[in-house]
Amino acid sequence: MCDAENSEARIVRDLLSRVGDKWSLLVIRMLHEHSMRFTELQRSIDGISHRMLTQTLRNLERDGLVSRTSYPEIPPRVEYAATDLGRSLALPVLGLVEWAAANHASITDAREAFDAARD
Amino acid sequence: MCDAENSEARIVRDLLSRVGDKWSLLVIRMLHEHSMRFTELQRSIDGISHRMLTQTLRNLERDGLVSRTSYPEIPPRVEYAATDLGRSLALPVLGLVEWAAANHASITDAREAFDAARD
DNA sequence: CTGGATCCCGAGCGATACTG
DNA sequence: CAGTATCGCTCGGGATCCAG
Numbered sequence: 001m002c003d004a005e006n007s008e009a010r011i012v013r014d015l016l017s018r019v020g021d022k023w024s025l026l027v028i029r030m031l032h033e034h035s036m037r038f039t040e041l042q043r044s045i046d047g048i049s050h051r052m053l054t055q056t057l058r059n060l061e062r063d064g065l066v067s068r069t070s071y072p073e074i075p076p077r078v079e080y081a082a083t084d085l086g087r088s089l090a091l092p093v094l095g096l097v098e099w100a101a102a103n104h105a106s107i108t109d110a111r112e113a114f115d116a117a118r119d
Numbered sequence: 120m121c122d123a124e125n126s127e128a129r130i131v132r133d134l135l136s137r138v139g140d141k142w143s144l145l146v147i148r149m150l151h152e153h154s155m156r157f158t159e160l161q162r163s164i165d166g167i168s169h170r171m172l173t174q175t176l177r178n179l180e181r182d183g184l185v186s187r188t189s190y191p192e193i194p195p196r197v198e199y200a201a202t203d204l205g206r207s208l209a210l211p212v213l214g215l216v217e218w219a220a221a222n223h224a225s226i227t228d229a230r231e232a233f234d235a236a237r238d
Numbered sequence: 239c240t241g242g243a244t245c246c247c248g249a250g251c252g253a254t255a256c257t258g
Numbered sequence: 259c260a261g262t263a264t265c266g267c268t269c270g271g272g273a274t275c276c277a278g
Contacts, residue, residue: 011219011220015216021250022251026128029131037260045128050261051254052252054261064225064229065226075260076260078260078261091214092214092215095210099134100134107204110182110184110204111182111183113183114182115181140271142271158239168272168273169240170271170273170274171270171271173240173241189240193239195239195240
């Protein structure tokens with residue numbers, strides 16, 4: 001208990017290193033709705049490259065947040081879905097998204113005011 | 120409204136680019152408790168460098184999440200505190216921290232299982 | 239004590255080309 | 259369609275030195 005602050009800090013750091021990258025939360029967010037195929041995801045997430053989608057999905061799968069189901073057909077078909085763990089993560093994430101939506105303007109204003117004050 | 124998904128994606132991206140860096144959430148987390156001085160913060164946040172603390176505080180101040188009060192003394196004394204906006208951000212952040220604390224083990228286990236399966 | 243400037247390395251990520 | 263491999267660039271961020 002002497003280092004409760006410290007362990008919380010580690011938890012935040014760990015969390016960020018897992019899902020704090022550029023795309024993970026967006027994928028979680030998309031798969032929270034319903035399962036999707038690879039190309040479907042790529043079209044849904046604006047700006048993500050082929051390479052990064054693959055990599056992001058691998059990491060999420062590795063962490064048990066996303067499940068991968070491939071069907072041995074020609075052409076190949078692979079479905080990605082959020083696991084229970086992934087869906088449970090989506091809840092607090094949505095909290096952050098709501099905060100961002102609500103306070104987005106405040107931040108922009110503050111930033112402009114701050115920059116304007118730099119004369 | 121035709122691109123509601125898209126705008127949400129932008130919001131997530133914006134949020135991440137603001138507070139998704141290595142240290143911002145930790146500083147928010149510390150200042151949520153009570154205001155602190157520069158050196159005090161540096162000691163409290165394990166591993167943060169002088170340079171990054173300065174930079175992180177500047178960005179948070181710029182976005183209106185943290186307030187800076189300097190006292191013209193010798194030696195200089197500067198107090199940093201979370202603004203109302205900063206404190207309101209801390210709430211959903213704490214939700215994420217709780218999730219991380221609760222599911223940290225699940226992720227670690229999933230990761231080990233995944234790696235073990237790669238034979 | 240607080241804060242800025244400079245140098246530099248490595249991670250992250252995009253582009254591209256190639257496989258089954 | 260889904261996934262892998264290589265290259266190269268940008269930039270986050272640590273170390274260090276200087277200043278008020």
